[in-house]
Amino acid sequence: MTSVVISGTGLYQPPHIITNAELVESFNGYVAKFNAEHAAEIEAGTVQALSPSSVEFIEKASGIKQRYVMEKEGILDINRMYPRLQERSDDQLSLMAEIAVEAAKKALVAANKKAEDIDAVICSASNMQRAYPAMAVEIQSALGAGGFAFDMNVACSAATFALEMAINAVRAGTAKCVLVVNPEITSGHQEWKDRDCHFIFGDVAMATIVERADTATSDNQWEVLGTQLATQFSNNIRNNFGYLNRSEDSDPKARDKTFRQEGRKVFKEVVPMVATHIERQLQGLQIPATDVRRFWLHQANLAMNQLAIKRLVDKEPTQDLAPLILDEFANTSSAGSIIAFHRHNADLKAGDLGVICSFGAGYSVGSVVLKKR
Numbered sequence: 001m002t003s004v005v006i007s008g009t010g011l012y013q014p015p016h017i018i019t020n021a022e023l024v025e026s027f028n029g030y031v032a033k034f035n036a037e038h039a040a041e042i043e044a045g046t047v048q049a050l051s052p053s054s055v056e057f058i059e060k061a062s063g064i065k066q067r068y069v070m071e072k073e074g075i076l077d078i079n080r081m082y083p084r085l086q087e088r089s090d091d092q093l094s095l096m097a098e099i100a101v102e103a104a105k106k107a108l109v110a111a112n113k114k115a116e117d118i119d120a121v122i123c124s125a126s127n128m129q130r131a132y133p134a135m136a137v138e139i140q141s142a143l144g145a146g147g148f149a150f151d152m153n154v155a156c157s158a159a160t161f162a163l164e165m166a167i168n169a170v171r172a173g174t175a176k177c178v179l180v181v182n183p184e185i186t187s188g189h190q191e192w193k194d195r196d197c198h199f200i201f202g203d204v205a206m207a208t209i210v211e212r213a214d215t216a217t218s219d220n221q222w223e224v225l226g227t228q229l230a231t232q233f234s235n236n237i238r239n240n241f242g243y244l245n246r247s248e249d250s251d252p253k254a255r256d257k258t259f260r261q262e263g264r265k266v267f268k269e270v271v272p273m274v275a276t277h278i279e280r281q282l283q284g285l286q287i288p289a290t291d292v293r294r295f296w297l298h299q300a301n302l303a304m305n306q307l308a309i310k311r312l313v314d315k316e317p318t319q320d321l322a323p324l325i326l327d328e329f330a331n332t333s334s335a336g337s338i339i340a341f342h343r344h345n346a347d348l349k350a351g352d353l354g355v356i357c358s359f360g361a362g363y364s365v366g367s368v369v370l371k372k373r
C-alpha cells in the first residue's frame with residue numbers, strides 16, 4: 001500500500017483577542033440590562049432573571065483563558081453580542097476562503113510544496129459560509145491548485161474525518177498531494193448571550209498537507225499508520241440553522257439556530273467513547289497506549305482531555321503527553337487537535353508515535369496514528 005505522510009501544517013491566527021475578563025464584563029453588562037428591562041416580568045414570575053457569568057467559573061470548568069476572533073466590537077457590544085462582519089461582493093474572496101488560504105500558504109511552505117503540486121482540496125469545518133459553490137473550490141482557485149475540491153462537515157471532528165478522506169485518496173491514487181483546510185469562524189454560530197456556553201469558542205484556520213511519502217521533501221514528515229472514524233447519533237450538541245428555516249417560517253435568530261449543548265452529558269458520554277476508540281485503534285495496530293509519545297486531542301475541555309488520557313495510559317496527563325492549546329485558543333471546533341499537533345510536534349524524534357484525535361457533535365470521533373519519519 002502507498003505510504004502516506006503529513007508533510008506540513010499552517011495556522012492562521014485571527015487579529016483580535018477577547019480575554020475572559022473582557023467577555024465576562026460584557027456578558028454581565030448584558031445581564032444587568034436585560035434584568036433591568038424585564039424587572040416587572042421577573043417580579044411577576046413570567047420571565048426568568050439572567051445570572052451573571054464569572055472568570056473563575058470559566059477557567060475552572062473549561063481551562064479556557066482567552067479566544068481569538070475575527071471581529072471583537074460586535075461581540076462585546078451588549079446591544080448586539082455577535083460579530084460585525086462586512087458582506088462581500090461575489091467578485092471578492094469570501095472571508096472563510098481568505099483565512100483558509102492564509103493557513104494553506106503557510107502549510108505549503110512547511111511542506112516544501114507549491115500550490116500547483118496540490119491536486120485535491122478538502123474544506124472541512126463545522127459551518128460553511130454559503131451553500132454553494134463549495135468553499136473548497138474557491139480556495140483551490142485562489143491558491144492556483146489543480147485537481148478537484150469539495151466541502152465536508154463533521155462538526156468538531158471535521159479535521160480527522162477530512163484527513164482520512166485525504167489519506168484514502170492518496171492511497172487509492174486519486175490524488176497525490178491533498179490540502180485539507182479547517183477554517184472555523186465559530187464566533188458566527190456561538191451563542192454569546194448564553195451563560196452556559198458564551199465562553200466556549202474561538203476563531204482560527206488550520207491547513208494540513210497530506211501526500212505520498214515518496215514525493216515528500218519536507219524536513220518534518222509524519223507517516224500515517226492508521227485512521228479510524230466512528231459516529232453515534234446524539235442531540236446533545238445541536239444547531240438547527242439550515243436552508244429550510246425560511247420554508248419553515250422559523251425565526252432565523254431563535255436560540256436553536258446557534259450552537260447549543262448539554263455540556264455535562266457531552267462530557268460524560270464522549271470521554272468513554274474517545275478512550276475506547278483510541279484504545280481499540282492502537283490494539284489493532286499492536287501499539288500499547290503507553291508507547292504513544294504524544295496525544296494531540298480535540299480542545300474542548302481541559303478535564304475531558306485529562307480524563308481520557310488517564311483512562312488510556314493510567315497516569316497523570318502532562319503538557320508533554322497531551323498538550324493543551326485550549327487556554328490560548330478556546331474550542332476552535334475541528335481545528336483544535338490540529339493546532340495542538342502543529343504547535344507541539346517539532347520536539348519529537350524519528351520513530352516517535354503520536355495520535356491526533358478529535359471528537360464532538362454527532363457524536364463523532366476520529367483518530368489518526370502517526371509515526372515521525
Ligand SMILES: CC(C)(COP(=O)(O)OP(=O)(O)OC[C@H]1O[C@@H](n2cnc3c(N)ncnc32)[C@H](O)[C@@H]1OP(=O)(O)O)[C@@H](O)C(=O)NCCC(=O)NCCS
Nearest residue numbers: 052053054057061062156195196263264266267300301360
Ligand atoms: C460546558 C462546560 C465547560 C460546563 O462545565 P460544567 O462543569 O459541566 O458546568 P455546568 O453546566 O454543569 O454548570 C455548573 C454550575 O455552574 C453554573 N454556571 C454555568 N455557566 C456559568 C458561568 N458562565 N459562570 C458562572 N456559573 C456558571 C451553572 O448554572 C451550574 O450551577 P448550579 O450547580 O447551581 O446548577 C462543560 O460541561 C464542558 O466542557 N462539557 C463538554 C463540552 C464539549 O466538549 N462540547 C463539545 C463542543 S463541540
